[in-house]
Amino acid sequence: MSHAPSQPTDLISELLTGMRLHGVQYRRIQTGPTFGLGFSPKPGHAYFHYLAVGTAILRGADGSQNRLSAGDVVLLPRGEGHALLSGDDHPVQCLETIDAAPLGDAVSGIDTCPSTHAVPSAVLFHGCMVFDLGGMQGLSKVMPAVMLADGNGTQFPGLLPMVDAMKREVCSGRIGYAGILSRLADAVAAMIVRDWVERGCDGASGLVMAMRDPRLSLSLLALHRDPGRDWTVEALAAESNISRSVFADRFQTVIGTAPLRYVTELRMQLASRWLTHQSLPIEVVAERLGYASQAAFSRAYKRVIGHSPGTTRRGRVLAST
Numbered sequence: 001m002s003h004a005p006s007q008p009t010d011l012i013s014e015l016l017t018g019m020r021l022h023g024v025q026y027r028r029i030q031t032g033p034t035f036g037l038g039f040s041p042k043p044g045h046a047y048f049h050y051l052a053v054g055t056a057i058l059r060g061a062d063g064s065q066n067r068l069s070a071g072d073v074v075l076l077p078r079g080e081g082h083a084l085l086s087g088d089d090h091p092v093q094c095l096e097t098i099d100a101a102p103l104g105d106a107v108s109g110i111d112t113c114p115s116t117h118a119v120p121s122a123v124l125f126h127g128c129m130v131f132d133l134g135g136m137q138g139l140s141k142v143m144p145a146v147m148l149a150d151g152n153g154t155q156f157p158g159l160l161p162m163v164d165a166m167k168r169e170v171c172s173g174r175i176g177y178a179g180i181l182s183r184l185a186d187a188v189a190a191m192i193v194r195d196w197v198e199r200g201c202d203g204a205s206g207l208v209m210a211m212r213d214p215r216l217s218l219s220l221l222a223l224h225r226d227p228g229r230d231w232t233v234e235a236l237a238a239e240s241n242i243s244r245s246v247f248a249d250r251f252q253t254v255i256g257t258a259p260l261r262y263v264t265e266l267r268m269q270l271a272s273r274w275l276t277h278q279s280l281p282i283e284v285v286a287e288r289l290g291y292a293s294q295a296a297f298s299r300a301y302k303r304v305i306g307h308s309p310g311t312t313r314r315g316r317v318l319a320s321t
Contacts, residue, residue: 026107026127027100028170030120035112037084039128043282045079046131048189050163052170054122057085058146065149071163073149077131077191080145086122095126107178112321126168127185132273146191154193162188186217210254216239219247223263227270228290231263268304271297282309 058066061080100108113120149156169177210216219239237247267289274280286297
């Protein structure tokens with residue numbers, strides 16, 4: 001069996017294709033010369049900020065600070081609590097306690113600029129989204145708390161056209177701008193994550209090492225393309241063209257988990273996404289993932305996720321009502 005040498009790149013592309021940023025809410029915020037906006041911790045979510053006009057200080061949950069200027073984009077992939085401030089000592093008000101006016105589907109506006117000021121001192125676009133990495137979900141735990149893309153494009157040159165478009169939309173207020181902004185925000189956040197993955201995740205994840213391994217990447221690509229196949233260690237090793245024992249040792253060393261455990265965890269991550277965001281029936285998910293019975297699937301799901309697939313579906317229904 002022959003494989004093209006570009007397979008590791010193919011695997012990275014395959015996994016990135018599975019990434020989804022499900023928009024929960026977006027806000028266009030404009031402020032006066034002093035402000036302090038607090039953002040509560042939201043596990044399983046990501047925060048996104050684009051500063052179109054002015055300057056701000058981003059203060060993290062650990063007290064760390066990043067000074068932002070117009071054009072900067074910030075992604076907080078672990079949904080940690082933080083604040084955006086005009087100055088170090090300015091009091092903070094939780095954003096959720098500030099009145100917002102609807103601007104469109106899932107988009108609202110907040111204006112804290114005093115009427116005595118002709119123009120706002122800072123204008124930013126903020127998003128909070130469910131952060132779904134699909135088969136790469138384990139990467140979210142090792143991502144930096146703050147991922148910053150500077151506005152001048154020195155680190156992310158491909159973002160400049162998108163950032164320019166975002167600024168035009170934020171500042172113009174043209175018809176339909178809120179929906180366009182939300183789509184641009186999704187794309188920009190995805191580009192930031194992609195760059196981090198391509199740079200090796202700062203050496204933080206064995207999965208990325210495996211993605212770049214010319215042997216392991218072959219089995220991972222086959223697995224991610226067909227997670228419902230009746231996978232065994234022998235079958236995975238055959239995809240990598242190495243012996244079962246060598247494959248098992250190499251997989252455990254690089255990724256840090258046994259091959260079949262990885263298979264099960266990947267399946268359950270996909271199952272959770274399909275149940276939550278695609279509303280698939282449990283029996284359909286079980287069949288897609290190769291389980292002979294719904295009961296067997298439910299046992300595996302509860303063992304990995306911590307609760308039954310029915311609980312996930314009920315939670316999804318309640319969240320949408």
